[in-house]
Amino acid sequence: MTTLNLKPGDVYDFPDGRFRFLEEWEDETLWFIKNTGVRLPLSETQLVDMLGAGEAKKIDIFKRSDGRPKSVNDLGEFAPGEEFSPEAIRARTLQFFVRQWDDAKGPTLGRRGLRDFIGSFKHDERLKLLNHPVNPTALYNAIVNCGEPGNRPLRVFRTLRGKMGRKRFRKVVEEALDQAVDFNWSLRPRTHTDAHAFFRDLMTNAGVPPEEFPRRMETLRRRINRTINQNNWARKYSPREATLKFEGVKDSLYAREPLELVIMDHTVIDTFVVFDNEFLLPLGRPTLTVAIDVATRMILGYLISFEPASLHSVLTTLKRVNRNKNYMSKLFPEIEGIWDAWGLPKTLLVDSAWEFKSPSLQDALRDLGTEIIWSPVRTPQYKSVGERFFKNLNDRLFHKMPGGVPAGPTEMRLIDVKPREDAVISLGSLDEIIHEAIVGYHDEFHTGIDDIPAEVWKRRLKSRDVISDINALDHLLGRMARVRLTRRGIRFKHMDFHDQQKTSKLLDDLSRNAKRRDQSSSPVGSARCWGRSNGTRSTQAASRSGTTASSRRASSRCRTGIASSAHYTLSGLMTSRRCKIICSAIASERPVSAACQSNCTPAFWLATA
Known part of the structure; x- marks a missing residue:
């Protein structure tokens, strides 16, 4: 047996040409074979001598x-x-x-x-x-x-x-490959396998021999991968999915001072709530509305309601944002810590839903001194601050509570979880739990601001704007309607509000700023002017009356406390988008000032509690 490390197939160059090692016989003869079939027998000694003399060499x-x-x-x-x-x-x-x-x-x-x-x-x-x-x-x-x-x-x-020269396909093959790539990007359900089958059908119909086109799918797959871009992605899937995949992330919302920018967002809570702790009748999953300060990540207020996200949710939460949280020591004495986040926000960011673009909300916030902006449509990442807080509540609270919804329907069915049957938390208990969770959230380190929210709030809050009369919120955050003032007063919701002296004063002061086409062409026709009426549901209960007493009863509920120069009025007040002057010409029996006439659009407000 030879001691040389010879393997069948090893190639050697000899003086007679190039040979390949074939086998070793029992008599220790080493046999080499040439491509022509010529055999060369050598002993181990002969091969060693030839390698040492350089007459033979191994080809790697x-x-x-x-x-x-x-x-x-x-x-x-x-x-x-x-x-x-x-x-x-x-x-x-x-x-x-x-x-x-x-x-x-x-x-x-x-x-x-x-x-x-x-x-x-x-x-x-x-x-x-x-x-x-x-x-x-x-x-x-x-x-x-x-x-x-x-x-x-x-x-x-x-x-x-x-x-090395590159292999090139025929023109018909290249065109078919391009068509297969286009076929792949044309519809969402089509896969690489579908595109390859389409390509093979093209080759069969064109009569191209199998050896002249790529039979494996790898060539087509590489070509498809080289054409991945935003346009093709939008063509196959949707422009929105292409934007989420290829466009860079925009800068997140930023605010320096507390109450400079407040985000208001909504979510359906992942927990079923019961009616009470005695009968445990399931009510469903409520909606949570939260107002978050962007600069400090402090929670300014929230609302739990079974009503879907609406204008009522925004206005109610806004009222709680403007009120302090001193009630916690009385309602929830077991909760340690304080909740000092409240005040009048300068800018409010809400969803782009149609109910949040109503004139009532815009007008009410304008009177409060808060600017409203809307997030882009179908872009939850724009309000990532709110989304992160909801995720925090789900992970730490809602998913771990009895009646929680920790996963989708399929997963919960597999693990035999029935949230509706397991629900034992009442709405009042949930309210207390959320209060405790918010207080703990304020005192924990937040990676988004690299600090503790409560500490940032104390450090950056120099002063905060407040509402002069907190009760005015109930009147200002009402529904707006456009009404017309004539000699017969105002007709709103099929109810008439009229007082002879006050109506005469208002028409004398406001009709000069009304549009001429709204006035009667007759010299003795009634003067008219359009305005805005702020009415609430209690207005619907009022009855038609033309007497001074009934007008006083309706107008005695009117309150305002927004501008520093505001006066309480008996029947109405005038305001504008361009100035915050509140005229009390009727109450003080003074004419409307020239500055107010020149800067204000005529508007008549009827505010009822």
């Missing part, structure tokens, strides 16, 4: 990871003048690291292991000239594909990029 044939022979660059070692070229330095650097890896026997082929292995040679003197940067992926490919341990010649590390 390297194999790929799948066992197939891999071609080696026939240029051999680098020519004179190429020793320090970028390609030579790259090949020598890879050879150095691969040989070191062969000798080490310890590092793994994982990305982290190879990265640590490369970093261990950071201060090695031998790398002063071998300064080509090597990453774990390139080193892995060199270890696997460039020779084998103990046989790593330099030539196998040379790149063949640009030295």
Whole structure:
């Protein structure tokens, strides 16, 4: 048996040509065969002598990871003048690291292991000239594909990029590939398999032989991947999905001072609530409306209601935002800590739903001194501050409570969770739990502001605006309607509000600013002017009356406390979008000032409690 490491298929160059080792017989004869079929018998001694004299040499044939022979660059070692070229330095650097890896026997082929292995040679003197940067992926490919341990010649590390001709398909094949790519991007349900089947049908119909077009799907898959862009993504899926995938994230909302910008958002609570703790009748999942200060992440107020998100939710929450939270010590004495976040916000951000764009809400907030803005349609990430708070409540509170909805219907059915049957939390208990959760949320570190919300609120709050008369909120946050004042007074919701003296004064002062087309063409026709009426539901209970007494009863409920120059009136007041002057011409029996006439749009308000 020979002591030489001979394997069937090894190639040797002899003086008579190139032979391939075939087999070894029992008499220790080594048989080599030529491509022409000529056989060459040699003993081990003869082969050793020929190798020592240089008359024979072994030809290295390297194999790929799948066992197939891999071609080696026939240029051999680098020519004179190429020793320090970028390609030579790259090949020598890879050879150095691969040989070191062969000798080490310890590092793994994982990305982290190879990265640590490369970093261990950071201060090695031998790398002063071998300064080509090597990453774990390139080193892995060199270890696997460039020779084998103990046989790593330099030539196998040379790149063949640009030295090999590319295979080109016929024109009909290229056109079919383009059509298949277009076919893939045309509809959402189509997959790479569908596109490849479409391509093969085109080749069959065109009569192209199988050996002239790519039979595997990999070629088509690579071409499809090279055409991934925003336009094709929008074409296959939707413009919104393309925007979410390719467009950069916009800067988040930012505010420096407390109450500078407040976000109001809504969500359906992931917990079923019962009517009371005695009968445990399930009521459903309520809606939570929350107002959050952007600068400090403090919760300014919230509302739990079974009514979906609406104008009522916004106005009720806004009332709670403007009121202090001193009631907590009486209603919830068990809760430790205080909730000091309240005040008049300067800007309020709400959803773009139609109910939040009503004139009633805009007019009420304008009188309070709060500007309202709307978030873009179908962009929840624009109000990520609110979404994060809802996620925090779900993870820490709602999903862990009896009756919570921790997952979708399919998952809950698999784990046999029935939230409606497990519900035991009443609405009052839930209110107390949310109060306690908010107080704890204020005292915990918030990564969004890199600080504790309660501490930031105390540190940045220099002063806060408040409502002069908190009771005026109930009147100002009402519904607005456009009404007309004539000699007979005002007709609103099929009810007449009239007082002879007050109506005469209002028409004398306001009709001069009304549009001429609204006035009667007759010299004795009634003077008219349009205005806005702020009415609430109690107005509907009022009865028609033309007497002074009934007018006084209706108008005695009118209250205002917004501007510093405001006066309490008996029957009406005048305001405008451009100025906050509240005229009390009727109450004080003084004419409307010239400044008010020139700057204000005529408007008549009827506010009832």
